Amino acid sequence: xxxxxxxxxxxxxxxxxxxxxxxxxxxxxxxxxxxxxxxxxxxxxxxxxxxxxxxxxxxxxxxxxxxxxxxxxxxxxxxxxxxxxxxxxxxxxxxxxxxxxxxxxxxxxxxxxxxxxxxxxxxxxxxxxxxxxxxxxxxxxxxxxxxxxxxxxxxxxxxxxxxxxxxxxxxxxxxxxxxxxxxxxxxxxxxxxxxxxxxxxxxxxxxxxxxxxxxxxxxxxxxxxxxxxxxxxxxxxxxxxxxxxxxxxxxxxxxxxxxxxxxxxxxxxxxxxxxxxxxxxxxxxxxxxxxxxxxxxxxxxxxxxx
Numbered sequence: 001x002x003x004x005x006x007x008x009x010x011x012x013x014x015x016x017x018x019x020x021x022x023x024x025x026x027x028x029x030x031x032x033x034x035x036x037x038x039x040x041x042x043x044x045x046x047x048x049x050x051x052x053x054x055x056x057x058x059x060x061x062x063x064x065x066x067x068x069x070x071x072x073x074x075x076x077x078x079x080x081x082x083x084x085x086x087x088x089x090x091x092x093x094x095x096x097x098x099x100x101x102x103x104x105x106x107x108x109x110x111x112x113x114x115x116x117x118x119x120x121x122x123x124x125x126x127x128x129x130x131x132x133x134x135x136x137x138x139x140x141x142x143x144x145x146x147x148x149x150x151x152x153x154x155x156x157x158x159x160x161x162x163x164x165x166x167x168x169x170x171x172x173x174x175x176x177x178x179x180x181x182x183x184x185x186x187x188x189x190x191x192x193x194x195x196x197x198x199x200x201x202x203x204x205x206x207x208x209x210x211x212x213x214x215x216x217x218x219x220x221x222x223x224x225x226x227x228x229x230x231x232x233x234x235x236x237x238x239x240x241x242x243x244x245x246x247x248x249x250x251x252x253x254x255x256x257x258x259x260x261x262x263x264x265x266x267x268x269x270x271x272x273x274x275x276x277x278x279x280x281x282x283x284x285x286x287x288x289x290x291x292x293x294x295x296x297x298x299x300x301x302x303x304x305x306x
Contacts, residue, residue: 095187177230
């Protein structure tokens with residue numbers, strides 16, 4: 001504990017880490033341990049967790065700010081709650097299932113000086129086995145791009161890249177230096193206080209999923225660049241905090257998708273096409289719901305194992 005406190009007082013005093021927690025268990029402690037030596041302030045906003053994850057944090061690191069909500073207010077609302085109490089000049093929004101490499105925050109901060117008008121920076125998200133995850137660097141998933149990916153037409157992107165462009169970029173070669181991208185993942189987003197205040201806080205109409213894409217779109221519209229920093233490495237155990245409530249997560253994910261499409265693309269696509277997009281989104285949810293429901297029934301009957 002003494003070592004952690006010593007590291008906490010010796011680093012850059014401008015970065016406030018904001019972690020939204022919901023039943024992350026031991027993952028939360030691992031996440032906090034990885035950022036203590038890289039930040040001036042760690043704020044945990046807990047969305048009414050039923051486990052003892054925040055108890056462990058308070059016991060081990062009593063100086064960390066913990067805000068406990070009486071109910072699950074969603075990711076965007078919890079992020080805004082953290083922003084309102086944060087004191088840093090920069091905010092790092094970080095999922096509790098992430099573990100940062102020892103120099104990740106510094107590398108992201110350094111990248112902000114490489115280009116003019118940098119508003120947001122993200123790092124390289126990898127699986128526990130070291131393979132790159134999709135989402136850390138991506139193009140905006142417009143309705144057309146989402147259709148291309150859902151139908152498998154993205155396989156033709158090599159032959160017709162303009163028409164069948166896949167919005168996930170992780171299959172492309174990893175760049176050697178920070179590069180500008182259209183969007184990064186909300187699992188790890190670093191931005192300045194000035195930039196967020198200029199663009200506006202997280203849109204609280206989203207409960208879970210797509211609020212990060214919304215923020216990326218608004219940053220772009222304010223001519224603020226978004227950077228992907230490959231040297232800032234983050235191990236992300238994606239879905240570890242939500243695997244017991246898959247249908248709940250998918251429901252809000254699909255609702256978020258529709259809000260995102262209507263908010264940013266309803267004037268670019270004819271009404272009939274947007275209607276087809278809506279039908280397609282709910283059809284996809286129906287398929288996902290059927291899949292997870294069948295797995296649940298199979299487990300209850302002893303026919304399927306996790």
